Amino acid sequence: MDGRVLGLNGVTVRRGSAHLLNSVDWSVAEGERWVILGPNGAGKTTLLNVAASQLFPTTGQVDILGERLGRVDVFELRPLIGYAGASVAGRIEPGTTVLDIVVSAAYGYLGRFREEYGNPDYGRARALLGHWGVAEFADRRFHTLSEGERKRVLIARALMADPELLLLDEPAAGLDVGGREDLVRRLGNLARNEDAPSLVIVSHHVEEIPEGFTHGLLLREGGVVAAGPLDEVMTADVLSETFGLPLKVERDGDRWSARAV
Numbered sequence: 612m613d614g615r616v617l618g619l620n621g622v623t624v625r626r627g628s629a630h631l632l633n634s635v636d637w638s639v640a641e642g643e644r645w646v647i648l649g650p651n652g653a654g655k656t657t658l659l660n661v662a663a664s665q666l667f668p669t670t671g672q673v674d675i676l677g678e679r680l681g682r683v684d685v686f687e688l689r690p691l692i693g694y695a696g697a698s699v700a701g702r703i704e705p706g707t708t709v710l711d712i713v714v715s716a717a718y719g720y721l722g723r724f725r726e727e728y729g730n731p732d733y734g735r736a737r738a739l740l741g742h743w744g745v746a747e748f749a750d751r752r753f754h755t756l757s758e759g760e761r762k763r764v765l766i767a768r769a770l771m772a773d774p775e776l777l778l779l780d781e782p783a784a785g786l787d788v789g790g791r792e793d794l795v796r797r798l799g800n801l802a803r804n805e806d807a808p809s810l811v812i813v814s815h816h817v818e819e820i821p822e823g824f825t826h827g828l829l830l831r832e833g834g835v836v837a838a839g840p841l842d843e844v845m846t847a848d849v850l851s852e853t854f855g856l857p858l859k860v861e862r863d864g865d866r867w868s869a870r871a872v
């Protein structure tokens with residue numbers, strides 16, 4: 612690997628006449644912590660799915676952890692990538708327990724298969740659930756959890772296989788302000804941990820950017836408005852263009868806020 616975790620070159624994703632992504636160039640170096648921001652329908656989830664090797668572009672090159680998509684066996688690549696998002700939650704069978712959802716990720720599965728998992732795996736899964744503040748739900752069925760509890764379980768799951776790249780799609784969506792702040796604080800702790808994987812989160816809200824995040828990619832209508840260090844891209848001009856209305860942007864320490872002017 613050349614120090615790059617992700618390298619996208621002219622990536623376009625078309626469905627019929629719709630351009631979900633339009634000639635996207637993007638590079639993520641090892642250790643960077645990125646947020647992808649943009650309005651509904653901008654292509655954020657599509658881009659994250661490409662980065663997760665779940666979706667192949669119509670045209671363009673994608674390098675993930677030093678491997679070129681199309682030339683690598685994705686079933687060898689995917690265990691190195693932790694992914695949490697609504698599409699994962701949607702594939703969980705009713706009745707599956709939280710502990711099984713987390714522990715099965717060590718084997719690239721989702722939910723209980725026939726394996727007898729070793730005790731160290733259960734220990735690690737319980738420790739991760741504890742780390743994300745949901746240890747008490749280990750034996751509960753996933754579908755009985757609240758939205759905020761589910762989000763944390765899926766992050767624990769995404770970390771179970773000790774990935775080199777962690778991709779989180781809207782980790783704070785649907786949380787109340789207390790839940791959001793708690794999760795953003797935990798993500799900030801992860802971002803500041805030098806041993807943590809390279810990180811990319813998707814969000815609609817600048818208020819959800821955790822401390823310790825370093826870079827931002829701003830997307831609109833499938834195209835990149837700006838990409839680079841947060842200091843450079845989190846300007847009123849860039850955010851106003853991205854979201855399509857005049858915005859005022861404020862910074863308080865390492866946290867951001869935006870409102871219409």
Ligand SMILES: Nc1ncnc2c1ncn2[C@@H]1O[C@H](COP(=O)(O)OP(=O)(O)OP(=O)(O)O)[C@@H](O)[C@H]1O
Nearest residue numbers: 626629631649650651652653654655656657658815
């Ligand atoms: N199979 C498809 N055919 C046509 N259009 C599609 C298809 N799949 C997705 N789209 C469209 O592509 C656009 C980008 O979708 P995507 O989910 O990547 O956006 P997003 O930025 O994650 O949006 P949101 O913030 O609402 O989750 C949307 O307008 C969506 O309707």
